[in-house]
Amino acid sequence: MQYRISKKMQNLKPSAIREIFKALSDPTIISFAAGNPAPESFPVDDLARLSAKIFAEEPSVALQYGITEGYPALREDVKARLSSRFNIKQDGQMTIITSGGQQGIELLCKTMCDEGDTVICENPSFIGALNAFRSCGCETVGVPLGDDGIDLDKLEATMKACPRAKILYLIPTFQNPAGTCMSLEKRKAVLALAKKYNIIILEDNPYGELRFAGEEIPTIKSLDTDDMVVYSGSYSKVLSAGMRIGFICGPEEVVTKMVVAKQVEDVHTNQFFQMLCHRYIAECDIDKHIEGIRALYRRKCNLMLSELDKNMPDCVKYTRPEGGLFLWCTLPDNIDQGAFIKKAMEKKVAVVPGQAFNCDTSAPSQCFRLNYSTPSDEQIITGVGYLADAVRSML
Amino acid sequence: MQYRISKKMQNLKPSAIREIFKALSDPTIISFAAGNPAPESFPVDDLARLSAKIFAEEPSVALQYGITEGYPALREDVKARLSSRFNIKQDGQMTIITSGGQQGIELLCKTMCDEGDTVICENPSFIGALNAFRSCGCETVGVPLGDDGIDLDKLEATMKACPRAKILYLIPTFQNPAGTCMSLEKRKAVLALAKKYNIIILEDNPYGELRFAGEEIPTIKSLDTDDMVVYSGSYSKVLSAGMRIGFICGPEEVVTKMVVAKQVEDVHTNQFFQMLCHRYIAECDIDKHIEGIRALYRRKCNLMLSELDKNMPDCVKYTRPEGGLFLWCTLPDNIDQGAFIKKAMEKKVAVVPGQAFNCDTSAPSQCFRLNYSTPSDEQIITGVGYLADAVRSML
Incomplete structure (x- = not known):
């Protein structure tokens, strides 16, 4: 054939x-x-102990279908941490659980982009995201990175030149692969440009919890007063990569559509491990x-x-x-x-x-x-x- | 905005x-x-016991990133059962683990279809599949179901009328929602039509293990001598729905592309539960x-x-x-x-x-x-x- x-x-x-x-x-x-x-x-020891408790106390919930948006108690945990740790407000926003940070990236692209649309990226950037955009039939257009983040002049020129640009994909904190952080000034400037050209920012922050030197810089999402930013996070780098649990927080209108896209991809994320994450956060000291x-x-x-x-x-x-x-x-x-x-x-x-x-x-x-x-x-x-x-x- | x-x-x-x-x-x-x-x-008891063993014996594998195709030992289990239980040969085929049967459906559509292509479906059909096809920008065209499966004349007329039809989606065994089974004769006829019009059959078989009366009918995939059929199965109805583990078996050229599509969706399926499935199959009596x-x-x-x-x-x-x-x-x-x-x-x-x-x-x-x-x-x-x-x- x-x-x-x-x-x-x-x-x-x-x-x-x-x-x-x-x-x-x-x-x-x-x-x-x-x-x-x-x-x-x-x-490992905490996860093993809490797993045994889930099997003993709630096996029918843990092994049964769940809802697409995610295990409710874990969604509350995520919202609370986004708010307290990253200063990301929740009003007008919707936060859902994804099957790793990767899924959130792909879902947003599917939700916003038709084939032939453009995603603007830092160059170089995370290969998993670039391939996700390509798999949706999108063109990826790169804007060079400096030591303090994306080149603003070239970013604006690209936005102007690409009327079909729907998403600006950024890893502002410990960029993959470059390891650099975008300065606060650039974060603000990037937000203003996104607003000017009506382009959603996807702020990918898988490493945001892993600062071991220097001063914390606010997330772009925490600076966003115009509901322009969809924020993607993950438990892969702080609890377990193999369990595939991440999350997305963004404007309700957009994330509602992402839920539909997720439903047809995997119905929901592994229910047992969502409950395990919740128990870990509730009963252990994640900080x-x-x-x-x-x-x-x-x-x-x-x-x-x-x-x-x-x-x-x-x-x-x-x-x-x-x-x-x-x-x-x-x-x-x-x-x-x-x-x-x-x-x-x-x-x-x-x-x-x-x-x-x-x-x-x-x-x-x-x-x-x-x-x-x-x-x-x-x-x-x-x-x-x-x-x-x-x-x-x-x- | x-x-x-x-x-x-x-x-x-x-x-x-x-x-x-x-x-x-x-x-x-x-x-x-x-x-x-x-x-x-x-x-529950077996899964609880085997989970404790995984935490004790292989935590670093179970909690770490795995490979997109799936946990190798579980892939071997699936292949062995497809062959022994469903008479589905493995030469020229590739079998991978998916995040539930749902994911396999969506991945095949993404792999085969561009926006505006057509998926031919039984009417009525599984809503999760219909929505997956729609989410890829495909048109779903329905062919009526009789008591013994799809209407063959109308199927051929539809295939002839739809040059952009890429996939024929069927649930031949205990169809959802109709509960009917496609007769052996129709299974053979449908294969011949798919070959004539160069359309891939997606045989969705989540209920194939759940026959409680009547005679077993061979899967379409087991009758396929032309590598026309992608077969989708799931552990949701026999072990746990909440764990989200399914599988796809199909022509190597097609499934290789589905692996790339899966990689950008969720990297891989929850590793711990893939290992748990494998241990269950290896150590318990699944039959x-x-x-x-x-x-x-x-x-x-x-x-x-x-x-x-x-x-x-x-x-x-x-x-x-x-x-x-x-x-x-x-x-x-x-x-x-x-x-x-x-x-x-x-x-x-x-x-x-x-x-x-x-x-x-x-x-x-x-x-x-x-x-x-x-x-x-x-x-x-x-x-x-x-x-x-x-x-x-x-x-």
Whole structure:
């Protein structure tokens, strides 16, 4: 049979990162490629204890169909935290549970965009979001990132040039892959531009709880007085990635439609784990738990930075993140990036090549992304050494 | 802000059934509206015991990101059962785990259809599937159902008339809502038509394990020698609906693309419950468990039928299903269906009006759907009595 695959899916490739993840079944490879939380960050004992209680006390609720919007008590928990921790008001807003942060991104795109519409993104940006937009038949148009966030002049020029732009996708806090934070001034300016051109902002904030240095910057959503922002968050980086629980908070009119889109995708998110999340938040000290994760990543990030400082030739530049999971490195022009990635792989160190994060994936990149949350201390020390060797051998 | 919602989502309404489900928080209402499995069908003790083992033995795998295709051991379980139980060969096919059967339906549509394409459906059909197709911007075209499945002449006429038809969506076994089974001859004829017009068949089989009377009929997928069929199954009706675990088996070229579509929707299905499913299948006797569910539904279905036989005026016709979860009832022409549904609701009995299942939701219906898996025996007896009263009062 000659399969007639849809135009939007025909040329869409699996995420390079997910593919690398599959290749990592070789245990001798040191992977700086994943974006996985550290396994020691999962509160296993508490989750095991609370699971047993759910099976004992409410099995019929936990194993039965639930409602699409999410388990009511967990939605209340999320709303309370958005309000108290992130200063995000709830009036006129609707907050629902999603199957990971990823689902919220895709649902918003489906809700707002028809095929041929445009999503404006930071360039580089999160590959999972870029592919979600492409899977809806949207064009992704990139605007370059500076050290303090997106280039405002180029953003406005892009908005002006793209009448079919419906969404501006931003990761303002610990951007993936660049690790940078958007300044408060830029957050305000971006809001004003979105209002001027009637474009919804999707503020993706999976790493917002993971600041381990520097000063907190308000979320864009907390500055929004015109209901322009849909905010996406996740428990993947603070409780468990494998359980697939995230949330969306946005204008009621938009999120009501997202609920319909979610209903036809998976009816609702795993009910048992929504209840488990709720019990964890109700009965344990999530702030203390998150403080522990921050301390862990601060230590791991500092270890990777000090190893880079000691070993890596000066011609390689890298960010010094204040939170999140990633370092972003730039090779000098005289080193061929593809040859470097290949050489690193020969030394059994996996990194993600920068072009995976480009809106235009055919555009070249001198960059690569390093993750410090997943590898062990020993792997960080050994792996960075190998990467430095690879660079030196190419000078 | 004036939100620019996408054309495909603008007019899409939430599923009437899901909305009824939400309204059922009133505990005095007798609901025949849901499609929920009976709570006593969940193997709670086994799941609790196996969950504790997963937390003790493999917490880092269960709480961490997994791969999009699904937990490998569970995929092997599914493949083995498809082959041994349903005679579905695996060569040239790919089998992946989905977040419930619902997700597989939506993923196939996204993979095959661009906006404006057509999905041909039985009329009436499963509302969750119809809405999934609509959410992808597809037109749903209905072909009437007879007692032994879809009308073949009208199906061919529709295929001929719709050059943009990409998918033929069928629930051949215990059709939802009609409860009927497609005959073996029709299954073969439908395959031949699909081949002639180069249209993929989506065989949705959530109730295939729930036959409690009559002779088994082979799945369409098991008869398919041309890789025309994508088969969707689910653990929702045999283990737990709330866990959201289903699967898809179809031609490798198509399912490979569905994996990419799934990756951008939810990355992967809840990892812990995939492992729990696998352990249940490996360590417990799922056949014996399913036999128990069949006995339960046989009894409940027979109870509802005998109450209808005793109490309902002869002018109301209803199916006598050999499996699944539903009865399909037809009112005589002289009873206004909307007024009847309203009267039933006044008597605190909820049923689903037939037009919810129409491809053209503005088309009238004299039918309503009754579920016998969720209500208690007492509720079945009382509720059917009230429905009969409602009919009598309208004669």
